[in-house]
Amino acid sequence: MSKILKVQHLSKTYRSGEHDLNVLNNVSFEVGSGESFAIVGPSGSGKTTLLGLCAGLDTTDEGEIWLCGQNLFELDEDGRARLRNQNVGFVFQDFQLLPTLTALENVIVPLELRGVKKAADQGKELLAKVGLQDREGHYPSQLSGGEQQRVALARAFANKPSILFADEPTGNLDDDTGTKIEDLLFELNKEQGTALVIVTHDLELAQKTNKSIRLRSGKIEETVG
């Protein structure tokens, strides 16, 4: 299995006033194509920071990250944005739909960014896949939390990403809705062969993945699978 994400000796330090705050310390792991991977750990353990670095949303001076064969830290911000657009999908805890765009418009943004013709047709198909074919003209404020997260999922899979990063994807949802979203996430993961990297507190969700790491104080405490 080829490696879609390789993290080697990654460290991240924030400067807070006079003090240095070491958030990640010598973290290394790999994720294969189509594999599902969970990052778990208590609050403040560095999970979200690690996710942000892996997706190229932030940079650090120590360590290397190879995403889809590219060394992330050799690219500038726009280069990393292009890489994300072509290979990466995102699902956020608080959905992060663009509030001024309708459900359909939100879904097709990644496609339009790639210059895909008939993006709207594809967008409609994706919305149908997540069961929201009749809500395409609705704004996020007109949708429930679960519906918003389904739109976010459709958007995340719109450009058929090689890897999908999900930050607490069910954290803001009730159990029933959360379970439905999880099922949808794994279904799409299997269907499209997309690697899945999930940050979560939820151990049950972590157990559904092929591999997981547990972070504590910025270090890998345990690797499972």
Next chain:
Amino acid sequence: MGKNNTGFSWLLKMAWRDGKASYGKLLLFVFSITLGVAAVVSVHSFSDLLKENIASQSKALLGADYLIESDKPVNDKVIGIMDSLGGADAKEINFLSMAAFPGNNGTKLMEVRGVEGGFPFYGDLETTPVSAADDYRNGGALVDATTMLQLNLKVGDSIKLGAVTLPITGDLETVPGSTSVFGAIAPPVLIPFTYIEATGLVQTGSRIEYKYYFKAYENEDMVLLDKKVAPVLDAEEADLDTHLTEARRLGRRYENFGKFLNLVGFIALLLGCVGIASGMGIYVQMKLKSIAVLKCLGASKRQSYLIFFLQIACMGIVGGLLGTVIGYLLQQLFPILLGDLLPVDVDITLSLQSVLLGLSLGLAMSILFALYPLMKTLYVSPLQALRVVQETKPRSKRATTAVGLGIVLFVFSFSFWLLGDFMRSLFFVVGLLVVFLILTAVARFFMAMLKRFFPYSWSFIARQSLKNLFRPQNQTLVLVLSIGIGTFLISTLYFTKDMLLEKAAIEDSANSANMILMDIQNPQMDDVSNTIKASGYPVIDKIPIVTMRVETLKNRHVEDIRKDTTSQVGRWILNHEFRVTYRESLIGSERILEGDWISSVDANSDVPISVSSDFANMAKVTIGDPVSFNVQGRIMNTVVQSIREVDWSRLQPNFSIVFPSGVLENAPQFGVMTTRTTDDQGSAQLQQQLVRQFPNVSILDLKRILSLLEDILGKIGWVINFMAFFSIFVGIAVLMGAIYSSKHQRVKQGALLRTLGAQGYQILKMIAIEYAILGFLGAFMGVLLAVLGSSLLAYMLFETTFTPSWVPFLIILPAITLLVFALGVGNSIGIVKNSPLSVLKKEKE
């Protein structure tokens, strides 16, 4: 790594998608730009149209293609020149004189115009009846229609001008060469040229104009004619006026007023820009999360920046277009407001130039003033989509400086374009910059002081309100800046308008004269004085006048100076026949700037004279310089002993040149006398008596001129007030925009406090205190800075003293404070009316 494949159309699509969902927030900004552009376009376009209309109607205004005029009978050389031009097609003698109407004992100061030939060749000589325009040539008079009405005259009545009595053949409605403004002081009466001599009114001291009207040959070049003939005529103390120079002269008369109105319009536009800048800051702040998400999805820095840039550009275009249309509609009101102050009828049209001006102005100003807040989008980290990022990259210093310089340069260039004066434009821009810096410093100082001396013992509500003023993401700086600049501009406008109107106003104190008697011949002086005293009125001044022309300046003959093309001496100095007086002391409208006042001398040596500063500037003379005068054939050598500042705006006889006593007493002279009448009836009786006894004496009734000037100033004041109102209107729109934008900062806090159990009135009280403080601080600083700015304007530009009116302190300051308070509280009522959850949910949208 390839580029992502979106084009311009996607950026436009995204700008539209986001914009249509945010139109409520953008509408106020468009509104600000619209009103600002409307103000500029209306004034600028109207000034242009006025100039164009004057140019296109210049022949009708002059009544001929060109004319040659002189204030003395023309000599043989001028007659030779006129013959070489094909001979004059018509001629005219005109002067001011009292006219008596024997039928009803009425008298009036009139402009007597003795005309011969086919004048006017262009424009209309409109009379009632129409046939009177020709009939009067056979021995009648055409009397100004308003005078006919005022004095209850009718066709067939008589008019007595000096020794001649003529029948009135018709009402004179319009005639080229007589303006309605001047006509209100001395209305025109047209009589045949041949009767002028018989009137006996052409005497020593009479101000007489001799005019010769010409019709040009087909395709005759007026510019070339002016270039060739004017200098030759100049040497003979005559002038050439072509219809083109007449149009330029008239255009210039309206230029200063137009420039001031343009500035008012520009201020309205700048206020709109303050709205754009402050509103966009908040707007972009609200969009940061969306920008971070877009970057997560793969949008580049440039793309996410351009989406909002395009929104602003579209706002500018829409605002510019709407502003142009409203500006066009506004223009229709100007002729109504200005009435007969305009020399021509102005056809209001919408020109392509106006549309382009409005569009480019809307676009340039909205983009320039939004660039700085928009730069923030470049530095948004995509990480913000995952978590709150406190650390933000500082904006590029180079880019910030470039934007700042761009704004300053644009404001300067535009001011220069409007004012056409480098120093004034610089003064305007530097003034605005200083105001901006002072307001920023005051806002920061206020926050620092509040933090340092925070009243911890105060109640919870008061403490929360005060803390809102310096908390992170507070609105103190933005609101103090926008309220302060808005108030400053509005108050400065008010003070300036006050200064302009006050400067033009006339003193009407109990001791000053309200009637001036002119052209009194020397032997008549005692008799006129006795007549006035016999009517029970005092003779306030008896002013002797001797006419003379400059012969040499600093020992150079005026002929030599005329020929010297490098000479800086004004033509007026070389050609004018000066009316000079002599006396022993200064009068109220004068003060010595340089040198010493000499009250009397012996006539044996060079005479020490006093000249006005205007004369000294134009003649390029200073203390000690010799000047000789031709006093009706006799050369008199003088030396400049003092230079006086003269307040020409006072309605009283003022003089450029004053001799000491003991020199001119025996020269041929005439006089001016002033008196003060107490009632209209007494004034009318005295005038009738004087005209009967001394038909050559002209009487200026200052009371009438005063009411006329008040009428003119009232009309001008209307237009200024109208434009100032526009600025205030834009200011309110900006304020609403700023407060509306700052609202979302308060909403979350209010809803959270509600969740924690705060009562609605407590939250409203908190918000009310905060906005009241911000409103008062901004408005107070604005008025204070306006007082400083206006004092500088008074000192540097209007050269007058400045006493601030109480209106901005007692009306503008409380009104703006109250407005900020009301808008702030009104905008926040939703927080306490609705449930905290719905408020937070709505705010998230």
